[in-house]
Amino acid sequence: MINRPAESYLVRYLIGKVPDKRRSIYRGLFSGLLLFGIFEGISLVNSNIPQIPAVWLLSIVMPLGLIFTFIKISRVVRFPRTCNFFFVICLSSQQRKQIAARSIRAIYEAIMPFVISCAAVIAILEFSVMRDRSIMNLVIIPVVLILFIVLLFRVSEALLAGKLLRNSSKDMMLAQLHTGQFFVSVLFAKVILTLSRTAGRLTPEAIRPLVIRNFLYLFRSDPLIFPFFICAAPVLLSVLLILINNPLSPFLDFFTLLAIFSLCYYNANQLRESRLRLKECPWYEYGSKQFLLSFAALSVLLAVPFTAIFLIRTRSTLFSAAGLVRAGTLFLALIPILLTAARPALRTEKKDSDIATDAVLFLAATLGCFIPLFGWIFTVLTLAAVLLLQWETLHETGKIPVDCSDGLTCED
Amino acid sequence: MLFTMDNVGYAYSRRNGFHLGPFSLSIEAHKITALVGSNGSGKTTLIRILIQELVKFTGEYRVDNIAVRDLTGGFLHRFGIGYAPENPVLDEKLSGYETLSIIKEMKSIDDTAFSEQVLEFRKHLQLGSWFDTVPCEECSQGMRRKISLTVALLCASSYLIIDEPTNGLDPLAVFGLKQLMSTYAKKGRGVLVSSHMLDFVEKIAEQIIILKDGALAYTGTVSQLLENNPGNALDEIYYELFTSNLKTVPGSSL
Numbered sequence: 001m002i003n004r005p006a007e008s009y010l011v012r013y014l015i016g017k018v019p020d021k022r023r024s025i026y027r028g029l030f031s032g033l034l035l036f037g038i039f040e041g042i043s044l045v046n047s048n049i050p051q052i053p054a055v056w057l058l059s060i061v062m063p064l065g066l067i068f069t070f071i072k073i074s075r076v077v078r079f080p081r082t083c084n085f086f087f088v089i090c091l092s093s094q095q096r097k098q099i100a101a102r103s104i105r106a107i108y109e110a111i112m113p114f115v116i117s118c119a120a121v122i123a124i125l126e127f128s129v130m131r132d133r134s135i136m137n138l139v140i141i142p143v144v145l146i147l148f149i150v151l152l153f154r155v156s157e158a159l160l161a162g163k164l165l166r167n168s169s170k171d172m173m174l175a176q177l178h179t180g181q182f183f184v185s186v187l188f189a190k191v192i193l194t195l196s197r198t199a200g201r202l203t204p205e206a207i208r209p210l211v212i213r214n215f216l217y218l219f220r221s222d223p224l225i226f227p228f229f230i231c232a233a234p235v236l237l238s239v240l241l242i243l244i245n246n247p248l249s250p251f252l253d254f255f256t257l258l259a260i261f262s263l264c265y266y267n268a269n270q271l272r273e274s275r276l277r278l279k280e281c282p283w284y285e286y287g288s289k290q291f292l293l294s295f296a297a298l299s300v301l302l303a304v305p306f307t308a309i310f311l312i313r314t315r316s317t318l319f320s321a322a323g324l325v326r327a328g329t330l331f332l333a334l335i336p337i338l339l340t341a342a343r344p345a346l347r348t349e350k351k352d353s354d355i356a357t358d359a360v361l362f363l364a365a366t367l368g369c370f371i372p373l374f375g376w377i378f379t380v381l382t383l384a385a386v387l388l389l390q391w392e393t394l395h396e397t398g399k400i401p402v403d404c405s406d407g408l409t410c411e412d
Numbered sequence: 413m414l415f416t417m418d419n420v421g422y423a424y425s426r427r428n429g430f431h432l433g434p435f436s437l438s439i440e441a442h443k444i445t446a447l448v449g450s451n452g453s454g455k456t457t458l459i460r461i462l463i464q465e466l467v468k469f470t471g472e473y474r475v476d477n478i479a480v481r482d483l484t485g486g487f488l489h490r491f492g493i494g495y496a497p498e499n500p501v502l503d504e505k506l507s508g509y510e511t512l513s514i515i516k517e518m519k520s521i522d523d524t525a526f527s528e529q530v531l532e533f534r535k536h537l538q539l540g541s542w543f544d545t546v547p548c549e550e551c552s553q554g555m556r557r558k559i560s561l562t563v564a565l566l567c568a569s570s571y572l573i574i575d576e577p578t579n580g581l582d583p584l585a586v587f588g589l590k591q592l593m594s595t596y597a598k599k600g601r602g603v604l605v606s607s608h609m610l611d612f613v614e615k616i617a618e619q620i621i622i623l624k625d626g627a628l629a630y631t632g633t634v635s636q637l638l639e640n641n642p643g644n645a646l647d648e649i650y651y652e653l654f655t656s657n658l659k660t661v662p663g664s665s666l
Contacts, residue, residue, distance in 0.1 A: 185545040193510060200517065209517040213503070216514075220505040220547055280501050282463070283515060283567045285489040 014103045024113040032121030054122045059145045070156045073103050100160040108153040192219040203297040210294035217274045234305040241313045253369035256310040264299040264341035271345040295342045329376045336365040336386040413441030419471035432457045435628040441602035446613040449623035455606045494568025498575040500560035504549035508559035533562045536588030553580040572603045610647045
């Protein structure tokens with residue numbers, strides 16, 4: 001057992017400061033008001049703006065948030081050696097489980113008042129402002145959401161405290177040498193190599209090795225999250241696009257681009273270290289330019305399901321001049337978005353302002369989706385801006401010899 | 413392939429003080445050549461010039477009579493040279509087999525040749541299932557050395573350069589490496605091996621380059637060196653050179 005102050009300190013280290021019940025309720029009330037205002041209230045003022053049921057959004061976001069929190073907390077049980085808080089490694093497995101279970105309970109205690117108050121505000125506003133009388137939106141969905149969160153919490157707590165989750169074999173390897181003879185390791189290695197090679201075959205020969213390598217790198221970096229994102233993100237996008245009732249809504253385009261951007265941005269952050277390795281390993285002859293192109297190819301492959309979902313959802317309006325211009329604008333917007341998403345992988349040093357720049361570039365690229373017929377002009381302008389930012393990368397010739405890396409000319 | 417150096421010299425910085433050369437040297441690429449010398453004698457610097465990691469050298473360096481000073485990083489690929497550095501630099505997240513698979517794609521090696529090559533590596537370097545499954549970052553020193561050697565061997569379509577290949581290898585793997593190197597040389601390709609293990613060098617190398625304090629102390633065949641110093645083994649000649657004031661090996665034409 002760990003004493004109470006130490007436990008509280010570790011919980012706080014794992015999940016940060018958790019608000020008390022009263023604050024959670026206030027935040028829930030405020031968030032409910034905000035969600036309703038943005039996604040439903042504005043449509044009362046301007047009928048062109050599509051209406052998305054706020055309670056549905058809440059039902060998607062909250063369970064997802066809980067799943068991500070669970071994955072984050074479970075790292076303390078699965079990968080204690082990778083924890084940047086050294087004290088964690090000194091704890092026994094049982095103590096780490098205790099901390100993890102305590103953390104998820106703290107999250108639950110904060111999240112339940114938030115969800116209940118948020119859902120209640122939305123239901124009241126739906127009833128009074130929107131004059132919605134459907135039992136589905138007012139009662140069933142909020143109740144199902146609350147029950148689902150309770151279920152998620154129970155399962156998470158049981159997993160963290162029980163015997164099912166334990167030190168991953170990968171973490172054990174950091175402590176002792178292993179032989180890699182487990183059947184699962186062999187199978188996993190074969191599966192990821194086959195998948196990466198298959199993906200590589202779809203790309204140009206000049207960058208194929210790099211595409212295969214980047215796929216392998218992403219699989220190896222996080223064997224759980226990367227496949228989860230690949231599978232779960234298109235499903236979530238489908239649900240969201242179905243919820244947006246109007247096939248003409250620009251939010252369809254926006255959310256499609258946002259899903260692609262989020263996935264690629266996450267991948268780029270994972271691949272940042274990989275690019276540095278590319279420079280160090282003597283057998284690679286690739287520079288940043290090839291890396292950027294290979295990243296773009298990888299992102300295009302991953303973007304295929306998202307664009308397919310978008311095209312299926314908008315099929316009724318697609319085969320018209322406006323529909324084709326709209327689809328063209330979306331595909332055009334993909335270029336600056338993929339180039340922007342690649343920026344974290346190409347950065348030599350991380351600055352806070354970079355994330356803001358990337359967000360602005362993404363919003364600028366998606367702006368075109370909200371402007372009928374001539375939106376592509378904004379996308380082209382954003383593309384020009386992104387190309388200017390990436391100019392140096394696109395003109396890089398390759399590796400620089402060690403004694404020229406200080407920026408001196410190599411002729412002296 | 414022929415590496416030729418005319419009056420090649422290299423200095424890191426004034427503060428460092430170390431200076432390699434200038435000297436002239438030819439390395440034939442159909443033989444196994446050993447590069448020996450005490451710590452700090454300039455072996456790794458010479459190798460780094462050979463593979464164009466360092467380009468600010470004086471004099472002229474030619475490969476097959478083509479003057480080279482490569483600023484693009486494509487030198488090893490262009491001339492089909494495989495290089496295994498003293499401290500293995502690997503693609504840390506990938507396993508050895510995954511790394512080789514990527515090189516296969518880069519070099520457009522066909523499936524049969526690749527499978528045969530990997531089988532040879534497995535047999536001679538005792539590569540277990542860890543080679544397929546364990547990311548390099550989780551491998552031991554010896555495993556990393558083995559992966560680095562396989563990478564260099566697969567990349568070396570014309571020439572192989574290895575720096576301290578026996579570091580961290582068990583005797584069985586050292587024996588396997590010798591066999592791999594001689595099989596490689598029998599195919600008409602050359603190897604430059606930098607090593608402190610003189611018995612290893614004596615057994616495998618035909619040519620030898622000895623460096624002392626950044627200068628060339630001997631270059632020629634191993635048999636000629638032994639003939640010029642009758643009754644002395646290679647380690648005895650080496651000991652005499654490095655504990656005396658001699659600048660070159662007795663009997664050397666330098």
